[in-house]
Amino acid sequence: MQRRTGKRAAVRFVRYRPVPMTRGALALNPAPPPAQPPGLRLVRPAAGVDAEVRAVADTAIRLVLDILAGTRPAHQLSLVAAPAVCRELLGRTGALLRRGGRIVPPRVLTSRLQRPTPTVAEVTAVVIMAGRIHALALRLDHTRGRWRCTALETTAP
Template identity: 75%
Template sequence: MRGRTGKSAAVRFVRYRPVPATRGALALEPAAAPVRPPGLRLVRPEDGVEAEVRSVADAAVRLVVDILAGTRPAHQLSLVAVPTVCRELLHHTTARKHSAPTLRPTRIVPPKVLSNRLQRPAPTVAESVAVVVVAGRVHALALRLEHTRGRWRCTALETTAP
């Protein structure tokens, strides 16, 4: 910067440039939209593979929480999980339903995801850890996602929920 007079660098002065003559009665001519070549778009850091794996992990956590709470059938997990995980969770939820009946009606508390973290130990592996509320109690939930055949699928599931 030439001729610095000790003023703050946060303030910048811009010279006034006269507006060229306009056509018509308007004093301002509408600005033309910026032209972008076809096929190009703005890429944000959260776009791409990270956004895809995060959305699959969030959906899988939400599905598992709803299944554990009994508000969603277990077969819906097949959208994001391998068949062995679906079978184990289905077996777990049906065994819990056929356990000793309760004598008094219980209040249904909607499930909630309190926090969800994602890490990538390998390029084709992601692990998601979540703190969830199921039946009014706080539980931990861990999912392992693997990228196979062009899709992210949940291949392992651990939880402290009953």
């Protein structure tokens, strides 16, 4: 037998006892995930109709940027834009953006999408063209089963 002193040991040894194996279904099923409050849910941006709108919006932004920079012909926008938007951009194509003898492609810094109604989406983007920051706003309408850019506003020259 050990004598006990008034001091507590800094290290405590615990004897290992193996847990008996169970064969029930509860031992194999993991615990259910904690329930979320009814008003909160995780929204994934690439789910359902929003994925289609986001894809068209990203394509339209990229095409408009390339047209304004002069690296792409304006008629290629007709896949995702209304004829009035294409005609308006036809006269605004820029020259190739060169810096140090090489072409500098425009970049999209951020873009946001919101849907005020189920058939309308509004997209805003902050872009860099020729070393300057510009804003881009597009309106997408869902008509005849597809999304098309029907209005465009930009601060780019």
